[in-house]
Amino acid sequence: MLKRLAALPKNQRAECLEALCNLCEAFGSPHIHSGLSIRKLARNLFECRGNLDLRFIFQDRSDCLYVSFLGNHDEVRALLRNKKY
Numbered sequence: 001m002l003k004r005l006a007a008l009p010k011n012q013r014a015e016c017l018e019a020l021c022n023l024c025e026a027f028g029s030p031h032i033h034s035g036l037s038i039r040k041l042a043r044n045l046f047e048c049r050g051n052l053d054l055r056f057i058f059q060d061r062s063d064c065l066y067v068s069f070l071g072n073h074d075e076v077r078a079l080l081r082n083k084k085y
Helices: 002-007 010-026 073-082
Strands: 039-042 045-049 055-060 065-071
Touching (some): 002 010, 002 065, 010 045, 010 055, 010 065, 055 073, 065 073
Antiparallel strands (some): 039 045, 045 055, 055 065
């Protein structure tokens, strides 16, 4: 995920990093979710918007939010279909 993030153009990378910074504050506060579009995908598995094209996949673990994937809509669907999260 970090390689994918680093390979983005500077403006897209900044948008995605801003979304990650806001994720911890927004998670668990539904009224703040609207900007990040946080959605529950499965038990303890969520997605949020990195920018208009990219989504982060993360897990709600007992001690942290673990971000494991960054991809577009089709890549996220393939990840979920193959259960490789």
